[in-house]
Amino acid sequence: MAIVGLRVVPTKGFLLELKRRIEIIKEGYRLLSMKRDELTSRLMELLEHYKAVKKEVMGRAEKIVTRFREIYALLGPETIDANASINRGVLDIDVLPLSIMGILVPTVKALREVSVKNLFGPVIREIVYDLVELFQDMIKVTEIEMKIELLATDLERTNRIVNALEKIIIPEMESVAKYIEDMLEEEGLEEFLRVKLIRNIIVARRGE
Amino acid sequence: MLEEVNRLSDYAIIRAHDIATRLLPPQVISQLAYAKNLREVVTILHMTEYGEYISREIEPTPEYLHEQIKKVFIKRCLKLLKVSSEELRDILLEVLRIFEIENLLFIFKKKWAGEKADPSKLVILPFSTINYSSLIETKNVEEFIRLLTSYDVYSEFRSEIISLMGKFNSPLPIEYELYRIRYKRLFDVINKQRFLPDKREIEKIFQIEVDIMNIFLALAPMLYDFSPELIDPLLLPSGHKINIKTLKNVVRSKNRSFVMKALRSYKDIVENIIIKREGEAYVIAQRYLRKELLAHRIPSFISPYYVLSLLKRCEYEFRDLSVIVHGIFYNIPHENIARFLISIYN
Numbered sequence: 001m002a003i004v005g006l007r008v009v010p011t012k013g014f015l016l017e018l019k020r021r022i023e024i025i026k027e028g029y030r031l032l033s034m035k036r037d038e039l040t041s042r043l044m045e046l047l048e049h050y051k052a053v054k055k056e057v058m059g060r061a062e063k064i065v066t067r068f069r070e071i072y073a074l075l076g077p078e079t080i081d082a083n084a085s086i087n088r089g090v091l092d093i094d095v096l097p098l099s100i101m102g103i104l105v106p107t108v109k110a111l112r113e114v115s116v117k118n119l120f121g122p123v124i125r126e127i128v129y130d131l132v133e134l135f136q137d138m139i140k141v142t143e144i145e146m147k148i149e150l151l152a153t154d155l156e157r158t159n160r161i162v163n164a165l166e167k168i169i170i171p172e173m174e175s176v177a178k179y180i181e182d183m184l185e186e187e188g189l190e191e192f193l194r195v196k197l198i199r200n201i202i203v204a205r206r207g208e
Numbered sequence: 209m210l211e212e213v214n215r216l217s218d219y220a221i222i223r224a225h226d227i228a229t230r231l232l233p234p235q236v237i238s239q240l241a242y243a244k245n246l247r248e249v250v251t252i253l254h255m256t257e258y259g260e261y262i263s264r265e266i267e268p269t270p271e272y273l274h275e276q277i278k279k280v281f282i283k284r285c286l287k288l289l290k291v292s293s294e295e296l297r298d299i300l301l302e303v304l305r306i307f308e309i310e311n312l313l314f315i316f317k318k319k320w321a322g323e324k325a326d327p328s329k330l331v332i333l334p335f336s337t338i339n340y341s342s343l344i345e346t347k348n349v350e351e352f353i354r355l356l357t358s359y360d361v362y363s364e365f366r367s368e369i370i371s372l373m374g375k376f377n378s379p380l381p382i383e384y385e386l387y388r389i390r391y392k393r394l395f396d397v398i399n400k401q402r403f404l405p406d407k408r409e410i411e412k413i414f415q416i417e418v419d420i421m422n423i424f425l426a427l428a429p430m431l432y433d434f435s436p437e438l439i440d441p442l443l444l445p446s447g448h449k450i451n452i453k454t455l456k457n458v459v460r461s462k463n464r465s466f467v468m469k470a471l472r473s474y475k476d477i478v479e480n481i482i483i484k485r486e487g488e489a490y491v492i493a494q495r496y497l498r499k500e501l502l503a504h505r506i507p508s509f510i511s512p513y514y515v516l517s518l519l520k521r522c523e524y525e526f527r528d529l530s531v532i533v534h535g536i537f538y539n540i541p542h543e544n545i546a547r548f549l550i551s552i553y554n
Binding site for chain 2: 066067069070071072073074076077078079081082083085086117118119120121122123125126129
């Protein structure tokens with residue numbers, strides 16, 4: 001009989017070592033299930049937040065895009081094209097790692113905000129300001145999406161480990177421990193019977 | 209004096225009346241705004257002067273239709289310019305210079321971003337003396353300005369404008385300097401005509417245009433946090449109802465009721481700008497101008513004013529049709545397209 005990566009030796013010493021291991025694994029299992037519960041709760045919170053933020057941002061985006069199309073039609077493609085060129089490549093961001101339950105998730109920090117101040121003429125500036133705001137909100141939505149994705153991946157992994165521990169590894173180790181115990185008990189009984197038999201033989205010989 | 213007037217009110221007025229009959233009536237503009245698709249727009253336009261230019265065989269795209277609409281507009285402008293007396297032509301040229309400025313701004317803004325402008329996107333009127341290709345080929349903004357100021361028309365470009373552009377890292381000073389030059393030349397040429405009939409009325413139209421441009425500019429610090437130091441030197445002189453002093457106070461004001469009071473002559477426009485509906489404000493302003501133009505149309509039936517008013521109406525039609533083709537192509541609801549049209553009402 002064997003456990004993954006471990007050759008079973010039915011000895012008392014091995015049984016003690018195995019029991020110690022089972023205790024450690026059970027402690028790990030307890031901690032991992034706590035992590036799983038915490039991750040689930042964090043993930044649920046984030047999902048709720050994400051749903052609310054995304055609904056708001058997407059609603060606004062829809063309005064802004066509709067408005068943009070109107071302004072596009074009003075000013076013509078040339079004016080929009082020329083103005084779109086004015087403000088390129090001015091957003092600097094830094095992605096910093098933030099630890100949630102030991103999982104590193106990205107946090108976006110704007111080093112240099114998009115500045116459209118003093119740049120645009122009438123009519124176009126109305127939509128430019130809205131678009132800049134929307135762009136920053138989109139970054140926030142992406143940040144939350146990324147957090148959710150990373151937490152969900154980790155939750156899936158943790159869940160798999162917890163399930164493996166709960167359903168396979170711990171029961172398997174416990175059954176091995178039980179098997180060793182049974183073997184040892186059997187060996188003990190055999191030894192006892194052997195001793196008793198020998199004692200009887202010795203007693204019988206002395207009686208002769 | 210009468211001879212002078214007659215010289216001005218020449219054949220151009222007759223041709224203007226002829227062109228006026230070809231302008232699309234408001235109900236046709238409205239019908240176009242409610243067209244289901246560009247095919248339907250082509251069908252409607254085919255029955256008008258545009259029919260000569262728009263082919264039914266070609267799959268209509270906004271770019272194709274815009275190009276054809278532009279051709280009709282240019283044709284009308286040229287027709288008027290060709291038959292105008294020298295004095296009237298000078299005025300018309302300055303009115304049409306707005307298209308030259310729009311082209312220059314297109315090239316300039318592309319240059320600002322380090323890109324090359326596509327010459328096919330320019331509205332090139334044949335009278336323009338500007339060599340757009342050489343401007344497109346300039347290496348940077350500074351070279352562009354240097355070349356531009358070498359033209360007579362733009363030689364009075366103020367040097368402080370260039371430093372203002374550098375200080376605020378904004379293309380806005382160049383934009384408004386070009387407008388300033390255009391209006392200055394326009395008012396100069398109008399004032400040069402000593403015997404021009406309806407001179408005051410003609411001037412008034414462009415003074416209102418200046419007022420409207422100034423309003424948009426003066427409200428930028430309050431609504432979009434523009435620097436007042438940038439805006440002040442850009443305010444255009446020669447407005448109609450609002451003087452520069454009032455505008456400077458508006459530039460520095462954060463108080464909406466003060467602004468509303470100071471700019472009460474243009475209440476509807478200001479209200480829309482304040483609630484950040486600048487597209488609507490722009491259309492209201494253009495409709496207001498059109499109304500002013502039409503109000504004086506009958507008394508000036510045989511005056512150069514009529515030619516000018518017609519030129520502006522041709523411009524509105526050009527802009528309206530551009531809104532319609534792009535609006536329909538991009539599925540903008542019909543009511544919204546109609547909201548952005550200038551010539552939709554009589």
